[in-house]
Amino acid sequence: MSVNPATAPLLSADGMPLKKSLGRALRRQKIRALMLIAPLLLFVFVAFIMPIVSMLFRSVENDIVADTLPQTVLELQSWDAELGELPPEVVYAALASDIKIAAKARKHTKVGLRLNYEQSGVASLFKKTARKAKKWDGDADAPFKEKLIEVHKSWGEIEIWQTLKVHSSNYTSGYFLNAIDMRKTVSGPEFQPEEKQVLILLFKRTLVMSLIIMGTCILLGYPVAWLLANLPARQANLLMILVLLPFWTSLLVRTSAWKVMLQQQGVINDLLVQLGLVADSARLVMINNETGTIVAMTHILLPFMILPMYSVMQTIPPTYLRAAKSLGATNWTAFWRVYFPQTVPGIGAGSILVFILAIGYYITPEIVGGSKGVFISNRIAYSILKSLNWGLGAALASILLVAVLVLYWTYDKIVGIDNVKLGG
Amino acid sequence: MLTRKTILATAALSLVAGSAFAGGHMSNEMTIVSWGGAYSNSQLKAYHEPYSAITGVTILNDESSGTATAKLRAMNEANNITWDVVDVEAGPAMALCDEGLAMVIDPDTMLARAPNDVSAADDFGDTLVSECFIPQIVYSTTFGYRTDLVGSTPPTSVCDVFDTEAYPGKRSLFSYPINNMEWALLCDGVAKADIYDVLETSDGQDQAFAKLDTIKDHVIWVDAGSTTPQLLADGEVIMGATYNGRLFSLIEEKKQPVAMLWDGQVMDLDGWIIPAGLSPERQARALDYIMFATDTTRLADQSKYIPYGPARKSSAPLVGKHAELGIDMAPHMPTSPANLERAFLMNYSFWADYRDDFDAKFQAWLAK
Known part of the structure; x- marks a missing residue:
């Protein structure tokens, strides 16, 4: 069978269409070039981009509160922080149980440090509470409201509960607000007191x-x-x-x-x-x-x-x-x-x-x-x-x-x- | 072909390098982190050299104590802890303990008993401020003054720092709230025992800042313990606050016309922690080192090289003369009876709660 040279595709030496063969050669070249710079790309990605992104990500990350005090955070959801009333007994009971569990895993201090950035005194409040809560035994020690207030009077003040509720979400704008001399409160962002603005x-x-x-x-x-x-x-x-x-x-x-x-x-x-x-x-x-x-x-x-x-x-x-x-x-x-x-x-x-x-x-x-x-x-x-x-x-x-x-x-x-x- | 070879070679190389890093701790090596300078030298002489001589363990010194808390947290997150024993101050040690980054130490089983068979817990006494922290030394932040620049009546009280009429000239203070707030209240008439109660109230904080306002323009604010000795030596300041060991070296070793004002010295502790999460083998070696390095004799030995008081009661009688200068070290200790009388004890739990809050206020105040 004869082939019409005008319409037939151009073939390379090994009988493949020239276009395809050229494309393959180019691709191979590109891959080779990519492979040559791959170590550098990988290095830049692993040693430069990833650490920066993961560090910047910390500015919104805030899962420690919900992880350490899960029951409290759940119960606090139905509590209206703006009414000016202390949360009900179930919240106190949830907190007592959460702190007891956290204290066993030695995690209570970590969440205390986290919340201390927002309200001074929370670090020692958590430490003190955990020392007592370790000895409490489930329902036998109820009601917990009086008990916790007895451990530290802060538990009878609405401020600590507002702090807990405001900073309980997994992702927070709190750090960014702090970075521009503001803070997160129950009624939205507010400026820090003047003596802390710097x-x-x-x-x-x-x-x-x-x-x-x-x-x-x-x-x-x-x-x-x-x-x-x-x-x-x-x-x-x-x-x-x-x-x-x-x-x-x-x-x-x-x-x-x-x-x-x-x-x-x-x-x-x-x-x-x-x-x-x-x-x-x-x-x-x-x-x-x-x-x-x-x-x-x-x-x-x-x-x-x-x-x-x-x-x-x-x-x-x-x-x-x-x-x-x-x-x-x-x-x-x-x-x-x-x-x-x-x-x-x-x-x-x-x-x-x-x-x-x-x-x-x-x-x-x-x-x-x-x-x-x-x-x-x-x-x-x-x-x-x-x-x-x-x-x-x-x-x-x-x-x-x-x-x-x-x-x-x-x-x-x-x-x-x-x-x-x-x-x- | 060349490309593939290069990649293979690179991969192989990085594997080798990786395993070298991972296996960096050969069985007979440990990394101890400390402050560097004269302090690390005193530890080298008193602890490291004798320990290496007995056990054959090679001790590598890392001078990272200034940033140890942040680095330990990073190592912990990366799950690659390269330090075995870390020297930190009591405050950061408590924070590390709270973060779960330092292991809990049981003084009864993990520390040596005193020679008179008193338990380690009793021998260390009040200095065991955190369950993760094994104190080594008591140091203090106190003032030194230029004897030739303060006139005929040298200062005797920490409140002379606030008296710019009797003692005109610059003073240097650390640019953070710890110590400064206490001194301000103390010199504004608040009794020593009430200071931290007053400082908790916003009126008390205003009072402290108002007192500091009176000398604000006469102060050079410094960040590092080494700055004040330099400023004193240059005559840039007439008095300044720094660690007592730095002043000792300025006075006794460098023979500068400077004297110590022990009054109102704020005592603090420095000691060891062991990072949490070490392999059992490394942990055992770290504990072995700690047991050795914090016994009564070793702690007393360190005071031959640097004037910081040993944290154990039983070490105090063993404090002797300086190894090179030959002077009696006991009177230069913050813990010597005469100096102790005028001391001020820092309240760690107060500062753990209020440090960040005060720091923001202090920086805002400084910037105004």
Whole structure:
């Protein structure tokens, strides 16, 4: 049988249609490429994405109350917390039984710690109650209402029951509310009492100070980057080493060095006093406050601003400036109208790097910030490391993450992320 | 082919690495977590070296005590506990016990009896503040002052810290509420015995903050125990609060013009816990170490290297001279009779309840 060469599919050497064969080869190539990066993908997923997601998830997770006190939570559902009346005997009986079971499994303290974040005193209330409840024997010891109130007068106050009811759901918005100086109550979210409001202030401070640090980095970094790009190679290399040298020095060493420089009995103050510019009794306070944080962090983050600026400036041909001048522009006009616009992508890249690094900085504000120069990250560290309130820490971290993403998005809308260059 | 080989090799490598991590605890090794610095050194000399010499167990030191509670919780959740014995303060130890992250210790069977055959429970006495915690030392947070910067009449009372007219200049305090709230009330005329009752009321808290307000502008707030000694040495502050051992080293080892103000010292405990959930073999070794390291002689030995009071009553008479400086250590202990008289006992259960609440208020107050 003869085959019409015009309509028959093209065949490869092994007799398969060429299209199919090509597709298979391409697929194989793709799979091979995927397999090559698979270890990295897997690593990033397991070591980076999963831990972050699981940590952030803690900001809404709250199954400990319902797990440890299941009967109480169930009975509390039919109790109206807003009426101002104590719950009925069945709730007390359920609690006595729950605490007895929890105490045997040594879980009562854990739920006590959880609720203590919401109402001070619950931790010891649960401990005290569990010690007594262990000895109670089912119905023989009823009624439990009087008994529990006898153990601790808090059980006769409506506040503890409201706290229990409000925080009994498996998922909670409570941590997020706490993170913005609010709290969950029976009648909806409310602001914390004024003497406890500090987190919003810290968020604002973190943003404002990061912007200031970014600004000072631009001001200080721009001339240095310009010199780097325009000096003869020998001098530029030397300057480059001077920029990179601090980069290779330990962060702690650099921060501590600023302490020596800035403190009241430090180098700068001593110099000013000797020169007679400042009276010995009126030495400047430059550390353990905002100034200390801004100075030290500007110094530490400066290379992150200079390097992207430098790599962009290097690509700008010097002939442009000369052309502008030969066409009659003044030095300033030539710089502002011709040179500067071409460096904006470098400033953008540097600014994003510095700002995002600054907003999450922790060690430097901790060391030189005193009480007025600390950031929200220092509170996150406290929640995670000291008070073990991981829910609150996760909520604060989530808000910080979202804030950074929103700012990044705004930047993209205003300046355009395509306009950012790290070099080339 | 090359690809497949690479993947196989990677997989094999990660398997080997994984099993190496899992089997990291060879039968003759244990990891002990402590604070580092002079404190870890005192434990090395008094406990680790003699224990290794007797048993042949290699002790690895991990200086993570500052973040131990959070790390233990993370290890527990990951089900991979790499620590055998952990040195923590009493407060965090109680929290770890409440969280179920530390194992319960029975003093009668798991701790050594005193030489005079008093039971361990009686010998430790009040210092057994939690069922998971085996105390080692009593330390205190107290003030040191620059002898050359406080004028002709050196301070004698903790309330001189609040007297900015008689003692002008900066002071350093820890930037958290514990101790500061107590000192403020004490110096505002509240009797020692009533302080925690007053502090529970919102009027009492206002009173404490009002007292702290009077010196707020004269204070450098610090986070770490090492900061105040540095500030004192530099003359940045005229007086400051830190741990008594840090001040001892500043005065006796570094010979700085600083003196101790024992008045109003707040005593606290530091000791061991064993993480819950160790394999039986590792748990047995940890218990063996604890039995050895917390007996009467070892606890007294530690005080040769650092001026913290041994937690056992029976160790007190054995406290001798400093191993290198040769000075008598007894008067430098927070527990020496003269110093004890002026001490203040921290109320652990109060702070377990109120720490987070007060901390939020304290930070808000600081930020204002």
